[in-house]
Every structure is written in structure tokens, then in C-alpha cells.
Amino acid sequence: MTVPFLKIEQLAQRFPSPDRGGEPLTVFENVSFGIEKGEFVCIIGHSGCGKSTIMNVLAGLAEPTEGVVVMDGQEVKGPSLERGVVFQNYSLLPWLSALRNVTFAVQARHPDWPKDKVKAHSYRFLELVGLTGGAERRKPSQLSGGMRQRVSIARAFAIEPKLLLLDEPFGALDALTRGSIQDELLRIWRGSGLTVFMITHDVDEALYLADRVLLMTNGPYARVAESVEVGIPRPRSRDQIVEHPNYYKARNHLVHFLARRSKELAGREHATASGQPETVRFADPGDDSPGGEGADPSQPALRAVNQ
Amino acid sequence: MQTFNGLSLGIRSVIVSIAILLVTLGVWELSISSGGASAELTEYELLTGGGAPKAGVPPPSEVFVKAWEQLSDPFYDAGPNDKGIGIQIGHSLYRVLAGYFLAAAIAIPLGFLIGMSPLMYRALDPFIQIMKPISPLAWMPLALFVIQDSQASAIFVIFICSIWPMLINTAFGVAGVRQDWVNVARTHELGTFKTAFTVILPAAAPTILTGMRISIGIAWLVIVAAEMLVGGTGIGYYVWNEWNNLDLTSVIFSIIMIGLVGMVLDAVFGLVQRQVQYSE
């Protein structure tokens, strides 16, 4: 087995909690997984299970209590411009215009570039997310939520990182805007060789975007229990994807996991020694052998299909 | 009435302001000219051994004449006790700005360090809390004794009174910068100085400017009292001197000038504040 591009090994994060008589709060433990170069991976889990905490560790913003993260053969020991981050709340600097928010990042990446080159480069990425023609001169407070998210994505793309980390980037957007920015994200990602790690709450979003979906059990002592291979060929389109036989198998599996098994599997006693998630792969179309075990079609969807 | 209500709020408020001004001036003018010189001595005049012919409160018309006279030649200099209002205000402004910018030069960098370090924030808090409520004038004897110079002592008093709001607001603003923005700086591998200047400073600027605006207001309040104590020059000394001359017309005129200069100072800082303001 070759070493993956991003390797997470035996990660654990514990926070001191004074109100528990000194016993620390273990958010997650024994988290190990790998991500291949160019892969698009989503992670799903209930609120509070520690997804953002994992992402902060991957970004280098937080230090894990135990374990290591290795990217491209190098241990992650702090934030780096090799890892672009799109924060849950966009985190644009409100005193700068949309354009200046992007040039801020480009300047940091290329301190030796002249001003006009920085500007041209920034413009190119704002154009990519469809944010030019006057809007780039506005402050974030004068932009809609969707436009802010585009700026935030343009900022992350403009530094041309090797790994893109997205924390529920579309959570606050309406279904229509979400759909169009998802498509933009896929368009930019395709052929760029970029590796994407994205947190989401939305099962359909994960199935539309990801190659693989990681499933987290509930905290405390959360872990990544399963790795579901979506197995739907690209390019995907929203209306055809639902006709693919894997789609409902995968969807049922995810919904069922969130509704029931994330709770059943919670706790330390279910942990495996290696911490590696169990791989779930669905059978080829036409093949009737059971693949998505435990799928229960009667389970209600957690979220409506967003179209 | 109908047409009045049809006007914009801005115009209506100006009309009402002018009306209040005219009524006040009218009542003032009438009450003094009818009371006249033959009025009995007030208790205050008795207490101050008054009853001198010039001791009555002048009507606004006299103040206007005085203002015209003074403002048409604000920079005349006829000896230590007779200088134009412009020169006096100039002296006061010099002291205020010198003390103020000295304070800013120390308070803002220090406030930055305090705000960035939770340890220093807590450690210095008791000292700041004790120093803050001390009337700046209480420092005056100590300042005169140590510095041995009245001009520098006045500047020191301004320094000490304007430092606290700037220090506290800077520390508060810096400590309250959203962790998200600091994380943006970190993910872009900005160094400490770059982070301080490109992220923390603009983020905390509105709070810092609020502190600076409070400070300049306090400094201008304090300079009048300080100059009454140290004497020599300045608008505070001028008020006190004219009171000793029992020239109440000049006293009222200078009171109005103090108000106007204070208003201009505040407006300038208000303008700067608006430049650095941002909405999330």
C-alpha cells in the first residue's frame, strides 16, 4: 500500500474541562484515515462531534493532543499556505473590499510579485467565481451571503494550495445559490489536481461532490467509523445522478448512519485498534449482491434534495 | 404648520435650533436691560465683596460686540496680560496636542501589548483601575515639584488624563479581535508584525479611535482648569484673568470659544473615526 497524500494517524483531541472534576473532555480519539492526491472527500457527522476540531488540526491552527498529520511527506506543524481554508463563516476581513481580501492572500503567497501582477492574479480568481463587474470593489457587508462565500472561495483558490479545507461552506446559503456555487467548486477543482477535504451536514451535497464520504460517530470519543465510496462517475449532473443505482444505496446508507448507527457506534468500546475506518463500497450496477448493508429505505431523509 | 411638517427632518431641526437660540438670547437680553444697574446686589456679589459697576452679567449684545472686536484681531500681543484670543487658544491647543500625542504614542503600543497578552491584561488591570479615576489635577503639585516647569507640568497633566481611555480602549479592542480574523492571518503565514498591522490594527481601529476621541474631549476639559492653576498663557488662564478683571463679557466670550474649539476637536476625531469604521 502506498502512502497517501494526506495521512492522519491516531489523532485525538482532549480539552480540559474544569466542571468535570478535572477529567478532560475527549472530543475524538483514534482517528486515522488517508486522502489521495486529487481526491474530493467529504466528512459528515452530527453537530458537536468534532468535525471543525479535526479541520483545525489539518489546517495547523490547532495542535492535536495525540497523533500526527502528514501531508506530502511532511508533518503538519502549523498553518501553511499549502493548505487553503474556507471557514464556516467566510471570515473575510470586513474593512477590505472583496478584491483586497483576495489580494491580501495573494500578496502573502507571493511577496515578491509587483502590485499589478497581484491584482491581475486576484481578478482572475474573482472572475472564476463570477464576482467581477463592480462587486469586487464592495466591502463584505455590502455583499450577499453567496457573494461573500464566492470571495472566500476565490481567496482560498488564489493561493493555489495543495489541499483545500472547507468547513460547511454552503451551510448558510439558500438551495439555489448553494447549487450554483457547488458547480463552480467542481468546475475549478476538476483538472486542478487539488485535494479537497470538506465538512458538510448535507447528505445530498456530499454525494454530489465527493469521491468518498467519511462518517463520524457521535462524541465524545467520536471517531471516523466508515469511509463510503460514492462510486458515481464524473462529470455528474444533478438530474442524472439520482438515476444512478449507487445513489440511493449510498444515500440510504448515509441517512441510516446519521439517524441510528452514529449513536449505536458511539463510545470507546466500538473502536478498532488501528482506528482505520471500515470501507463501504457498493456493488456495480446490475449486480444484486448486497453492498450497502443496513440500508433502510423507510428512513426519512434528513434534508430535502436541494433542487 | 402643514408646510413645516412637509420639510425634511434636517431642515426642521435647524429651524427649531435657531428658534431656541433666538428665544434664549432674547430672554437673556430683556431680563438684563430691564433689571438694570439699579438692581440690588446679588448674594454672590456680596460674598465676593462686589458691587463694582462692571460686575453685572452682560447682555448678549455686549458679548457679540466683544466677540467681533476679539475675532477681528485674534493674534494681537500687548504684553503678558493682554493677548488676543487666537494666541491664547493657540497656547492651549499646543499643550493639549503635545500632551495628547505623547500619551497616544505610549498608550497605543502599550495597549496593543496588553491586549495581545492575557497575562499582562490581568496583571496591569488593577493599576489602571486605580490610576484611571484620579483627577488629573491631583497630579499637578507632584508634577510642578518634579518637573519644576509650569508649561511642562500642564502638558504632563494632559498626558496623564488622556492616556487612560486610549490605553484601555486599545487593549480592549485588540483583545476583542475576532479569532477568525487572527486565524486568517495565521493560515496566510503572516508574521507577528504583519498580523499586528494588517489585521489587528484595522480590526481594533474603531475601538481605538473611540478611546482617542474620549481622550481629546477630556484633555480639552482639563486644560482649562490646568491653565487656571499654572497661569501665564492659554484660554484657561485668559478666563481666570478676565474674571479677576471682572470683565464678564470676555469671560462669557471665552466660554463660548472653549465650547467651539472643543466641538471642532471632537468633529475632527469623529471624521477619522468614520474612516476606520467597518460593518461586519
Ligand SMILES: Nc1ncnc2c1ncn2[C@@H]1O[C@H](COP(=O)(O)OP(=O)(O)OP(=O)(O)O)[C@@H](O)[C@H]1O
Ligand atoms: N477550545 C475548546 N475548548 C473546549 N471544548 C471545545 C473547544 N473547541 C471545541 N470544543 C468541543 O469539542 C466538540 C466538537 O466541536 P466542533 O466545533 O469540532 O464540532 P463540529 O462537529 O464542528 O460541530 P458543528 O457541526 O456544529 O460545527 C464540542 O463538544 C465542543 O464543545
Ligand SMILES: [Mg+2]
Ligand atoms: Mg463545525
